[in-house]
Amino acid sequence: MHRLLKRQLQRHFGKDFEPDGALASFVLAIDGYYQEIDQxxxxxxxxxxxxxxELNEVNEKLREQNAELTRTMLNTLSDGVYATNMDGRMTFMNSAAEVILGYRESDLIGQKVHQNIHHHHPDGSAFPAETCPLLEVYDTEKGVEGKSHFINQAGQFVPVSYRAQPLVRDGETFGSLVSFQDVTRQQEAESKIRLQQAALDSAANMIIIADVQGYIRYVNPAFTAVTGYQADEVIGQHSRLLNSGKQDRAFYQNLWATVLAGKVWESELVNRRKDGGLYFEQMTITPIMEQGVVSHFVAIKRDITEESRIRTRLKLVSMAVDSINQGILISSVPLAGEHSKIEHVNEGFVRMTGFQVDEVIGRPAREFLRGPRTDIDKLDMMCETMRRGDGHSMENVYYRKDGSSFDVEVQVAPVRDENDHLTHYIGVLSDISLRRQAEEALREAHDQALRASRMKSEFLSTMSHEIRTPMNGIIGMTDLLLDTDLRGEQQEFAVAVRDSAQSLLTIINDILDFSKVEAGKMEIEATDCALVRVVEGVAELLALKAQEKQVSMMTFIDPSLPSLVRADPTRLRQVLVNLVGNAVKFTERGMVVVRALRDVSEGHLRIEVQDSGIGMSIQTQAGLFQAFTQADSSTTRKYGGTGLGLAISKRLVELMGGEIGVESEVGVGSTFWVRLPLIASDHELQPVKPISQMRDLRVLVVDDQPIDREILHHYLHSWGMYGESAVDAEQGLLLMRRAVEAGTPFDVAIVDYSMPGMDGVTLGKMLHDDPQFTRTRLVLLTAFDQRNLMQQAHAAGFSICLTKPVRQSELYDALAREVEEATAGGVVAVLEAAASVAMPPVAAKSEKLILLVEDNAVNQRLAQYQLGKLGYAVKLATNGEEAVAMAQTVPYTLILMDCQMPVMDGFEATRAIRLAEQGKMRRPIVAMTANAMQGDRERCLEAGMDDYLSKPIDPARMREVLERWVAQAGQEERDAPDWERLLDLFGDKDALCELMEVFASSTAELLAQLHAASEQQQAGRALALAHELKGASANLGLRKMATLAEKIERNAGKGAWEQVADEFDALERLFKLVELDVAAYRKSAT
Amino acid sequence: MHIEQIRWSDQSGWSDAASDADLVLAFADNDFFQTDECYVQLRERFPSARIVGCSSSGSVLDTRISDGDVVATAVKFERSSVRLAVADLAAGANVREVGAALMAQLQGEGLRHVFVLSDGLQVNGSDLAQGLNQAGISVTGGLAGDGTRFGKTWVMADAPARSGCIVAVGFYGEVAVKSGCFAGWQEFGAERVVTKSEGNVVYEIDHQPALDLYKKYLGEQAQSLPSSGLRFPLSVQADRDSAALIRTLLAVDEDARSLTFAGDVPQGHLCKLMRTNLDSLIDNAGLAAEAARPAAVGAAGLCLVVSCVGRRLVLGQLTEDELEIVREKLGDNTAITGFYSYGELAPFSDVLQCQLHNQTMTLTTLYE
Structure with missing residues (x-):
């Protein structure tokens, strides 16, 4: 029975209860059930x-299996893996981590991971745990990735890339899991790739990588530099974009076949740049295989454009070298003790010398080419130069293989390499035999030409002289003859002779000039030229003739033109004489006007000669300037002349850089014009400056000729005067009256004589007689020189008569005189006629003694007479020698020196005289020369002459020149002591005299010493002496002397001894005069 | 329908009844059932009926289980009819084909359901079930029992009961048939794999000898194997998603260390041990009744109970509780009969296909 049941029964029914019957089976049933339940x-x-x-076992097993599996898995990983707990202590590490870190898992389990393997940075700085990203995963739910360095057991830093995750269970982090890789090799690989990339990028050659189909995958910067394509422009494109079309299909087919078969292909080809330009390249294509199959191509290209160019050039040069006629010899630089050997000769050498190439190669050059006539010294010098490494050239005689010789020019040049080391010599041999001959011939011809030229010049100059001298004689004598008393017939004959001589001279001059021009011997001077003088001078020259023909001549020079221009006055005068002469010749009545104006074209001067002559037809004009043409033969007969005049004028004008031309109308007149470059001189003449009184002068011009009026008005206006004009006497009267009524009467009236109706004189009388016009001074202007007219004019009340052509200055002077002598009475006849020998004597100049040096008797007489007329006393020397002697004895005011004389010519004489002068008292020497050529003037000046006159001597010019030089000679500088002042200072005349004498003697002494010092160029001494002189002179008020002394002092100090010498001369001259003054004073004092 | 239920006992013989029933169902666990006399007597009483039945491991009449007597239920159909198909198993016969043939025989107009009673020891119930399923008609039934002796089973089919016989009863006409199938065992422990088996013999589970597993779990009671093995039926499923069938341990082989079950346990299937929960068993019986219950509550009809000997042994004195809960669920107007079998043929409640079950309460209800 079940215990419980039993107990229950006993409890409920008593201890000894025994069930029976039905209860028993019931209890049994219950018991049975209890048992069953228990069971x-x-x-x-x-x-x-x-x-x-069982479950635990399974779990265990599973866990173990899992752990085992995990462990195995983790240990198969190549990445290092470790796990930590929340403290950062290691809970697990796989074998890969062991390998990387060098620690065993057991070494680190439970240790703080960071402090063991992550505690420092590679640079040595500490790495605190707080800053480590790996330890951040505890706080975040996300993992971290990065790169860092772990420290292995050996203490080395291992570069790693890591990933860390938090370990989470049930939403809570309990640790971390870190996986890491040792990236050392990766870094190495990366840097290797970078290196390779850099190598590719920096490669000087172009590199293209393309895939197997030819599409470009990579190009390096060199590619861009050469082709102009940027990388992104070509990547993905097919490599055929570089094709230039210069290679045919077969070329490319062969290329592809080769590389696709896995073989390397190399060749040269022409490709195209981005800008379309073509370039040569040498390309190597290498296929890249991957697992036995071509995957890519690498093309390395070299731009060989330059190379090909060089190659082509080399080829050309090579061909050129071989094709030239000169022999080229290339020899090596010899080693010490050896000779230079021939390395290469060209075809030309072979031809020239007859030696074959193989005969000479490798042999020393000196074995060949020498022979008897070869200049060995020259050869040695050449070798020496070559050894030095310099280039050299020489002429010598070489010998061919067959023994014949030839003149040769050898040029040797060194060849250096890029380090400037001498590597070769190149010799160029030129056969100069022919050249020599040609040179000889040329020299001959040259000499001949020179000789011919010289002969021509000599001829010209000789002829010039030879012809002119007798001509001069004829004309001069004839003039003299005419001046004497001649019977009518004789007079006639003499006139005829003179005219013929004049004509002949003109013709000869023309011919000589013409031939001079043709020979190219005509030289044009460039000197200061006063236009006014030239033009007015020419007009004067021809005025007489004009007056004879009753042709009025006027000149006008535009006042705005520079007073001095750079030109050749002689030639200019010549041209003008020709033109004006023609104008007068061909004008029967009317006037001739010569104007000098600014030309319409800038920078040019225009001179016009206008006449109212017969004029010319167009056809006539056409042939005008040609030589030997006159208008027609009838003209020659009527008017004479050679026909050369205009031709010469034209050439002269052209030589002067100008143009000449004519405008003409038959029956009306002609205007010849000359246009010349207008170059103002740096100097200026003394301009006709209107003085203040002259300004606003009121002038009335009465002249029927419009041109006259025009000219006069121009001049008046330029002088600031007020001018009015009247066309005839009647109008003149009217204007005079009006002016008086207005209260501003005219100061001067210029009245032309010949006017229609009332003539100038009559008008003058009227004005003079009228009291209301008394203020107005009267000036008569007339074209003709008539003695009667002069008297009539003066009687009529004209104070001045001016004859046309009126000079600018004449007019001005006349007006000025009027102003000056407004109150003064008297009539001064100012008259300057030209060309007539009958010159009124000038105020006595008897002090001026002139030495005339002339060998020709006729010319002697001529000059003497001329000089006499001018009022000079003349002494004669017949040759240079005489002249020198005479010059030394007498202090002539001026010496007129003929140049061409026997024994000693003018130049030599002048030089001698100058030498004798020694810088003291230089006398003017004026040359008289028949050669009027440019060179002569220079010669004269060089010889020491001051000026020159051309023969035939123009009296007016002679007068001018003499006046100038005499005046200058007379113009001595004086340093006059101021006696009055000195007297005041010293009070006593005697004392003063004594002082002055002392001064004189001491100064003389000083001067002598100074002279010596300056001769010896002793600066110190000269300085001191000059200083003393200065002081002494200044004390006595001798300012000029003091100034000179000061100059000497300065220049001596500077060492300018030449200047010192000049100044000393001047000082001495002054002193001499002072000496004279002192003597004179003493005489007067006692 | 009109139902009469009688009982035969040794002492009193048949309880009185005689009718014009169409169908008689008889279940017994005594020798008398095996005699010709038993059939003759039944025939006398029900001359026009189809008489079917089988030996049992407990006979059910109303809510009482009995042994040593014969229970019979006579049914008079008013709106439907029945027909029989019988097969005798020849040696080495293909049970599946036999089953299919039986169903083919019964094929006809108005066939609603087939109820099968089969020999319990010579027939592989799984195979039979497969064969029966091929017709696509709902089938229920069971394998005849032989108490706890496992000696010989008998099947009566319009003839004296004999062994090796299978009878299929077809119901035609206006008859509503429902079934319920619930067990109530509880799985426990680890999921295991049948690593070696052959048919219904399992040699290894999880690579361990199958017998050792049971011995471990039975502990002391291993001595009473195989009957104590009834306490741990095996839940078998092809995979985790399939429905699990319960298999009863029938025999053990000490030498092979194998277990023989009352149904197939295919190799590679998952299996779990199950344990008893008496309350659960009873509750599940109730669930089966609920499943088989007609819509009209308290309608008059017939309930055929095919439960399992395994259940009886475990429930012990409480066995009748499961019948009482059926009565409770179905109401008083439904007649209950049936038997405790060596295997139940029934579909799962939500599946048409008939399966062989062990230790499961299956019910078939018929209502007109």
Whole structure:
């Protein structure tokens, strides 16, 4: 019975209760059930236990399996893996981590990971745990990735890339899992790739990588530099974009076949740049295989454009070298003790010398080409130069193989390499035999030409002189003859002779000039030229003739033109004489006007000669300037002349850089014009400056000729004067009256003589007689020189008569005189006629003694007479030698020196005289020369002459020149002591005299010493002496002397001894005069 | 329908009844059932009926289980009819084909349900179930029992009961048939894999000898294997998603260390041990009744109970509780009969396919 049941029964029914009957079976049933329950319970408990232990076993096994599996998995990883707990202590590490870190898992389990393997940075700085990103995963739910360095057991830094995750269970982080890789090799690989990339990028050659189909995958910067394509423009494109079309299909087919078969292909080809330009390249294509199959191509290209160019050039040069006629020899630089050997010769050498190439190659050059006539010294010098490494050239005689010689020019040049080391010599041999001959011939011809030219010049100059001298004689004598008393017939004959001589001279001059021009010997001077003088001078020259023909001549020079221009006055005068002469010649009545104006074209001067002559037709004009043409033969007969005049004028004008032309109308007149470059001189003449009184002078012009009026008005206006004009006497009167009524009467009236109706003189009388016109001074203007007219004019009340052509200055002077002598009475006849030898004597100039040096008797007489007329006393020397002697004895005011004389010519004489002068008292020497050529003037000046006159001597010019030089000679500088002042200072005349004498003697002494010092160029001494002189002179008020002394002092200090010498001369001259003054004073004092 | 229920006992013989029933169902666990006499007497009483039955491991009449007597339920159908198909098992016969043939025989107009009683020891119930399923008709039934002796089973099919016989009863006409199938055992412990088995013989579970597993769990009671093995039926499923079938331990082989179950346990299937929960068993019986209950509560009909000997042994004195809960669920107007079998043929409540179950309460209700 079940215990429980039994107990229950006993409890409920008593201890000894025994069930019976039905109860028994009932109790049995219950008991049975209790038993069953118990059994059931036991069974179930057991089952439970068994089950639990079974499950635990399974769990264990699973866990182990899992752990095992995990471990195995983790250990198969190549990445290092470790796990930590929340403290950062390691709970697990796989074998890969062991390998990387060098620690065993057991070494690190339970250790703080960071402090063991991550505690420092590679640079040595500490790495605190707080800053380590790996330890951040505990706080975040995300993992971290990065790169860092772990420290292995050996203490080395291992570069790693890591990933760390938090380990989470049931939403809570309980640790971290870190996987890491040793990236050392990766870094190495990366830097290797970078290196390779850099190598590719920096390669000087172009590199293209393309895939197997030819599409470009990579190009390096060199590619861009050469082709102009940027990388992104070509990547993905097919490489055929570079094709230039210069290679055919077969070329490319071969290329592809080769590389696709896995072989390297190399060749040269032409490709196209981005800008379309073509370039040569040498290309190597290497296929890249991957697992036995071509995957890519690498093309390395070299731009060989430059190379090909060089190659082509080399080829050309080579061909050129071989094709020239000169021999080219290239030899090596010899080693010490050896000779230079021939390395190469060209075809030209072979031809020239006859030696074959193989005969000379490798042999020393000196073995060949020498022979008897070869200059060995020259050869040695050449070798020496070559050894030095310099280039050299020489002429010598070489010998061919067959023994014949030839003149040769050898040029050797060194060849250096890029380090400047001498590597070769190149010799160029030129056969100059022919050249020599040609040179000889040329020299001959040259000499001949020179000789011919010289002969021509000599001829011209000689002829010039030879012809002119007798001509001069004829004309001069004839003039003299005419001046004497001649009977009518004689007069006639003499006139005829003179005219013929004049004509002949003109013709000869023309011819000589013409031939001079043709020979190219005509030289044009460029000197200061006063237009006014030239033009007015020419007009004057021809005025007489004009007056004879009753043709009025006027000149006008535009006042705005520069007073001095650069031109050749002689030639200009020549041209004008020709033109004006023609104008006068061909005009029967009317007038001739010569104007000098500014030309319409800038920078040019225009000179016009206008006449109212016969005029010319167009056809006539056409041939005008040609030589030997006159208008027609009838003209020659009527008017004479050579026909050369205009031709010469034209050439002269052209030589002066100008143009000449004519405008003409038959029956009306002609205007010849000359246009010349207007070059103002740096100097200026003393301009006709209107002085203040002259301004606003009121002038009335009464003249029927419009041109006259025009000219006069121009001049008046330019001087600031007020002018009015009247066309005839009647109008003139009217204007005079009006002016008086207005209270502004005219100061001067210029009245032309020949006017229609009332003539000028009559008008003058009227005006003079009328009291209301007394203020107005009268000036008569006339075209003709008539003695009667002069007297008539003066009687009529004209104070001045001006003859046309009126000079600018004449007019001005006349007006000025009027103003000056407004109150003064008297009539001064100012008259300057031209060309007549009958000149009134000028105020006595008996002090002026002139030495005339002339060998020709006729010319002697001529000059003497002329000089006499001018009022000069003349002494004669017949040759240079005489002249020198005479010059030394007498202090002539001026010496007129003929140039061409026997024994000693003018130049030599002048030089001698100058030498004798030694810088003291230089006398003017004026040359008289028949050669009027440019060179002569220079010669004269060089010889020491001051000026020159051309023969035949123009009296007016002579007068001018003499006046100038005499005046200058007379114009001595004096340094006069101021006696009054000195007297005041010293009070006593005697004392003063004594002082002055002392001064004189001491100064003389000083001067002598100074002279010596300056001769010896002793600066110190000269300085001191000059200083003393200065002081002494200044004390006595001798300012000029003092100034000079000061100058000497300065220049001596500077060492300008030449200047010192000049100044000393001047000082001495002054002193001499002072000496004279002192003597004179003393005489006067006592 | 009109139902009469009689009982035969040794002492009193048949309780009186005679009718024009169409179908008589008889269940017994005594020798008398095996005699011709028993059939003759039943035939006398029910001349026009189809008489079927089988030996049992406990006969059910109303809510009482009995042994040593014969229980019979006579049914008169008013709107439906029945027909029988019988097969005798020849040696080496393909049970599946036999089952299919039986169903083919019964095929006909208005066939609603088939109820099968089969020999309990010579027939592989799983195979039979497969064969029966091929017709696509709902099938229920059971394998005849032989108490706890496992000696010989008998099946009566319009003839004296004999062994090796299978009878299929087809119900035609306006009859509503429902079934319920619930067990109430509880799985416990680890999921195991049948690593070696052959048919219904399991040699290894989880690579360990199958017998050792049971011995471990039975502990002391291992001595009473195989009957004590009834306490730990095996829950078998093809995979975790399939429905689990319960298999009863029938025999053990000490030498092979194998276990023989009352149904197939295919190799590779998952299995779990199950344990007893008496309350659960009873509750599940109630669930089965609920499943088989007609819509009309308290309708008059017949309930055929095919429960399992395994359940009886475990429930012990409480066995009738499961019948009482059926009565409770079905109401008083439903006649209950049936038997404790060596295997139950029934579909799961939500599946048409008939399966062989062990230690499961299956009910088939018929209502007109």
């Amino acid at each position: 059931e319970r036991v069974l179930l408990e057991n089952a439970l236990q068994v089950n639990t232990s």
